[in-house]
Amino acid sequence: MxxxxxxxxxxxxxxxxxxxxxxxxxxxxxxxxxxxxxxxxxxxxxxxxxxxxxxxxxxxxxxxxxxxxxxxxxxxxxxxxxxxxxxxxxxxxxxxxGKGFSILNTQYSILVAGGMGVAPLVFLAEKLKECKSKNAKCKIVVLLGAKTKNHIFCQKEFKKAGCDVKISTDDGSSGFGGRVTDLLKSVLLNTQYLILNTQIYACGPKPMLKEIGGIVASCGLAAQVSLEEYMACGIGACLGCAAQTKSGYKYVCKDGPVFKAEELT
The missing domain is CATH 2.40.30.10 (Translation factors)
Structure with a gap:
């Protein structure tokens, strides 16, 4: 089509x-x-x-x-x-x-946002809520990471979508003290996520997404990650948003911004 x-x-x-x-x-x-x-x-x-x-x-x-x-x-x-x-x-x-997230009707969905990475995840949570309404066993967990409590946004929107919201701040001013990737590791210590059908979705800085790729690989889980990149044209014409992947360079605006975590280097 x-x-x-x-x-x-x-x-x-x-x-x-x-x-x-x-x-x-x-x-x-x-x-x-x-x-x-x-x-x-x-x-x-x-x-x-x-x-x-x-x-x-x-x-x-x-x-x-x-x-x-x-x-x-x-x-x-x-x-x-x-x-x-x-x-x-x-x-x-x-x-x-661009290419968006693939909405999977898994039992558990974990959304990880670093800073302004929260921007595309509210819409995703709302779509996942529609899947949840068809399967009462589905659960959506949202991990919001930021430098301080003053940089945490969209809690109300996620809660309205029926999500279990957990917060991490670098300075410890709210929620878990540390990086959101450390919070993710802590959450995944709960073996239900490793045993049952779980999909992770993430958006944030490249180092965060790279670390998430390593975490999910070690746990045998799957993740979709949205890259933050400046995209001048939006259609792959200017070639300014190339990102290296295991299968060569891809254009974030056309081939992404959402990729499977295992594709990234």
Missing amino acids: KKIIIQEKIKIISNSRVGRNHFRLILCAKRIASLSIPGQFIEVRVAEGYEPLLRRPFSIHHVKGPNIEIFYQAIGRGTEILSRKKAGEFLDVIGPL
Whole structure:
């Protein structure tokens, strides 16, 4: 089946600050919303002119009816411009793009988010909840990792999706004191995850994802990981988002951003 990608001017419903420099952008994008799956992303032109020239990629954070939601951090010129956009304005958007997560109806699903890696996992949790409604034995566990408690986001959204949420902070200010990968190891000491049907989904910095790959391999589990990469074009044309895998270089925007953990080097 040919993949459908849409480019259109989309109206901003709201663009609200939820942290010091974190924002939630809601867009009325009926056609993109109807085609999106967790793990996919959109490319947004944040200004009408040529400064900045390149689009910015954003994971699809949540879909509700005709609306899509983006959770982003204003850390550069492009996202700073985006943070000033108001309800009623329009943005030129392309999407949905990329290869998303494969939703597996396993007994246990463990979602691991490092920092802004939380962005695509809320949509995933909501889709997994639909599987859970068909199988009461299914359980979704979410591990949220961040530097401090002030950098933990989306707890309410995950809990609303019926997830068991566990937190880790590097400074020990909330939850487990240490890295989220150490929390994952601790959780996996509970042998039910190793014996029963378990799938791990993760998004975060590359070192975190690489470590998760090693953890799941040693446990005999499977994981899907979403790479965080700057993707200028979103369709594999600019060749700027190449990532090395065991089968050669892949383009994160076209071949990913979701890969099987064992594919990564």
